[in-house]
Amino acid sequence: xxxxxxxxxxxxxxxxxxxxxxxxxxxxxxxxxxxxxxxxxxxxxxxxxxxxxxxxxxxxxxxxxxxxxxxxxxxxxxxxxxxxxxxxxxxxxxxxxxxxxxxxxxxxxxxxxxxxxxxxxxxxxxxxxxxxxxxxxxxxxxxxxxxxxxxxxxxxxxxxxxxxxxxxxxxxxxxxxxxxxxxxxxxxxxxxxxxxxxxxxxxxxxxxxxxxxxxxxxxxxxxxxxxxxxxxxxxxxxxxxxxxxxxxxxxxxxx
Numbered sequence: 449x450x451x452x453x454x455x456x457x458x459x460x461x462x463x464x465x466x467x468x469x470x471x472x473x474x475x476x477x478x479x480x481x482x483x484x485x486x487x488x489x490x491x492x493x494x495x496x497x498x499x500x501x502x503x504x505x506x507x508x509x510x511x512x513x514x515x516x517x518x519x520x521x522x523x524x525x526x527x528x529x530x531x532x533x534x535x536x537x538x539x540x541x542x543x544x545x546x547x548x549x550x551x552x553x554x555x556x557x558x559x560x561x562x563x564x565x566x567x568x569x570x571x572x573x574x575x576x577x578x579x580x581x582x583x584x585x586x587x588x589x590x591x592x593x594x595x596x597x598x599x600x601x602x603x604x605x606x607x608x609x610x611x612x613x614x615x616x617x618x619x620x621x622x623x624x625x626x627x628x629x630x631x632x633x634x635x636x637x638x639x640x641x642x643x644x645x646x647x648x649x650x651x652x653x654x655x656x657x658x659x660x661x662x663x664x665x666x667x668x669x670x671x672x673x674x675x676x677x678x679x680x681x682x683x684x685x686x687x688x689x690x691x692x693x694x695x696x697x698x699x700x701x702x703x
Contacts, residue, residue, distance in 0.1 A: 452497040452567055453551040456488055459505035459528050459537055462557075464668045473507040475556040476514060477672060480679040482703075484666060485511070487559045487685070490697050492552075493520050494690060495567060501526055501546045503537040519700055535650055536643040539633040543643070548630055550574070555624030561687050562661035566627055569657065579629040582609070582651075583659040584620045590665065595648065596621045597656065609656045611648065623659045662687065 462474030469477070475485035492500055503526040504511055515523055526541040541547050550570045554560065562583075569581055584607075587596060596618035601608035612618040635650065636643050664685065666672050679685055686694050 450549070450570075451499070452495065453499055453501070453547055453549075454492050454495075454497050455501045455503070455538060455541060455547060455551055455553050456485070456556050457503060457534060457537060457553065458485070458511060458556050459503040459508075459531055461506045461531070465672060466669045468669060468672060469506075471507075473511055476510060477666070479559070479664075479666065479672075479675050480682045480685060482682055483514070484559065485514070485556050486703070487682075488554055488556045489518070489520075490686075490690075490694060491554075491560055493697055494693065495552075495565060497521055497552075499524065501541050503528055503532075503541060505529075505531050517702065520697075530644075532644045533646040535633060535645040535647045536636075538628065539636045539645070540643045542630050542633055543636065543640070550627055550629050553626045553628055557666050558624045559664040559666070559685060560623075560625055560662070561685075561690070562625070562659060562663075564660060566625065569627060573627065573629070578655055579632040580651075580654060581606075581627045582654050582656050583623045583625040584609070584656045585623055585659050585663070587619055587621050590671075591621045594621050597654070599656075600653065605657060607656045607658070609654045611651045611654060620656070623663055625659065 458475045460474065462469035465474055476483045499522045501524045505528045508527060512525060524546045526544060526546055528537060528540065532540055538553065550573065552566055573581060584597060597609040597611055597620045598618050599607045600610050664675065666675055682694065683691055
């Protein structure tokens with residue numbers, strides 16, 4: 449059985465949250481009594497991951513302190529002296545030997561409960577030597593201005609994507625959940641002192657898969673305020689089939 453690894457991207461300043469992130473990092477903002485980061489770790493607990501890497505920069509000690517007694521799997525911290533961007537942060541974690549082969553990447557400002565297990569897509573990627581897979585959704589009003597994708601080739605469950613320029617029309621957006629192989633980030637090896645990059649600089653014709661399941665976006669101050677007004681209990685967010693596991697998770701962690 450291959451090792452299941454995941455990386456949580458948590459180094460950012462959370463500037464779109466305005467005053468909410470003035471004194472705490474965005475992953476620790478609470479929705480329905482629990483920080484966003486707790487829902488992400490619970491999902492990874494459901495996936496039975498072997499280890500997790502979290503990149504840190506802004507108010508990093510608060511995240512480290514919050515996780516000091518986390519009991520379920522090892523968490524390794526990749527501390528960035530400066531923000532390296534999404535690709536740069538992942539590449540730097542690989543450089544430190546914290547990630548290898550295929551791994552899941554997840555943004556903690558979104559609550560995910562997919563109806564599938566993304567680790568089950570890895571054998572297909574291995575078979576065809578594909579080094580990344582992005583989970584996408586059709587754009588709605590909230591995401592209409594984000595840079596996105598058009599579909600070049602629809603293969604039913606999967607699709608070949610074209611990453612468009614901001615001014616070009618597009619229909620789909622990246623959900624914040626993806627799988628990558630370490631080789632995708634080999635760019636830094638030509639200059640080991642240069643990590644800083646965004647994924648948009650590296651993606652050319654990405655492979656996509658349509659996301660199915662619960663996805664709750666907390667990207668902006670307005671999103672956050674809407675969510676805290678909507679949800680009072682985590683059981684309103686978490687699928688019913690996971691409720692028993694949630695109680696065990698919270699009890700055994702002691703939070």
